[in-house]
Amino acid sequence: MALVTTTEMFRKAYEGGYAVGAFNVNNMESVQGITEAAGELKSPLILQVSAGARKYAGHIYLLKLVEAALVENDIPIALHLDHGADFAICKSCIDGGFTSVMIDGSRFSLEENIEVTRRVVEYAHSKGTVVEGELGRLAGVEDDVKVNSEDSSYTHPDEVEEFVARTGVDSLAIAIGxxxxxxxxxxGQKPQLRFDILEEVSRRLPGFPIVLHGASSVSQEYVKIIQENGGQLKDAIGIPEDMxxxxxxxxxxxxxxDSDLRLAMTAGVRAALFAAPSAFDPREYLKAGRADVKTLVKHKITEVLGSAGMA
Ligand SMILES: [Zn+2]
Structure with a gap:
């Protein structure tokens, strides 16, 4: 099966009341762990690549790894650019075989965001690629970009209809906490999400697919494994899975x-190295990291996303 866009995936997910997981990939082990999990559970899948991942592994390596996964797994897979900062990187990924790109103009004014997003949509649609836009600003660290919580902002529901109508985007990322x-x-802080904003946005955009970024739940199990095997990770709290x-x-x-995958891979590698201090075959500890990624993705598909059997 060739790479697909997210159009059909999102239509089915919207109607079926589930979500498709978009997992960040950086290397062969993460591509294999994620796609094996989704393949065995017959789940649709989005693999996404950030600018940092492209810099680390190289565009062509990631594309070919994902194409190899398509040969091995009989499920629909979309290849998506995560947080495209400008038209140039989006164009490069559209021309380079991606089926979906995000243009993140959320740091701009509404008018400038609409301008850059519309430009990407025009080019992408002429090539059969779909586009995700963003309104509202998430706090936290994504690759090299750090947004302080005071600079973050929830999505304003009264902007979403104009943004979608004037840009022609295919999906919209919103900030709800x-x-x-x-x-x-x-x-000690109590995690909260603004479901009232999500409800108001979906009321204004009936049938339109919404995207949640920054949605790792930060399993305490992995945090503990890292801490108990020589890691100095401080206590971390994510989004509760019931939310x-x-x-x-x-x-x-x-x-x-993304963060949950990093934690799973690191926990697997750390535990393997700690258990066998004299080991020096990278295959041994990378295999352990890949196995933990696969276990995590299976858990997400069955317990959080609800996408098992929907491929
Ligand atoms: Zn993001």
């Missing part, structure tokens, strides 16, 4: 997961 990175909430499950049943059709 999720954030990038593993340290979303301070210990994400609730979002997946609503207009949210795409849920982004």
């Amino acid at each position: 999720t954030s990038h990175g593993a340290f979303k909430f301070r210990p 994400l499950r609730k979002a997946a049943r609503s207009a949210v059709c795409k849920i982004n997961i």
Whole structure:
């Protein structure tokens, strides 16, 4: 099966009351762990690549790894650019075989955001590629971009109709209290999401797919494994999975997961190295990281996203 866009995936997810997981990939082990999990559970899948991942692995390596996964797994897979900062990187990914791109103009004024997003949509649609836009600003750290919580802002529901109508985007990322990175909430702080904003946005955009970024739940199990195997990770708190499950049943059709994958991979590698201090075969510890990524993705598909059997 060739790479697909997210159009059909989102239509089915919206009607079926589930969400498709968008997992960030950086290397062969993460591509394999994620796609094996989704393949075995017959779940549709979005693999996404950030500017940082492209810099680390190289565009062509990531594209070819994902194409290899398509040969091995009989499920629909979309390849998506996560947080495209400008027209140039979006164009490069559209020309380079991606089926979906995000143009993140959320740091601009509404008018400038509409301008850059519309330009990307015009080019993308002429090539059969779909586009995700963003309104509102998430706090946290994404690659090199750090947004302080005082500079973050919830999405204004009264802007969404104009934004979607004037840009022609295919999906919209909104800010309702999720954030990038593993340290979303301070210990003792009560995680909260603004479901009232999500409801108001979906009321104004009936049938339109909504995207949640920064939606890792930061499993305490992995945090503990890292801490107990020589890691100095401080206590981290993410988005509770029952909140994400609730979002997946609503207009949210795409849920982004990155930090949870990093934690799972790191926990697997750390535990393997700690258990065998004299080991020096990278295959041994990378295999352990890949296995933990696969376990995590299976858990997300069955317990959070609800996308098992929907391929
Ligand atoms: Zn994001």
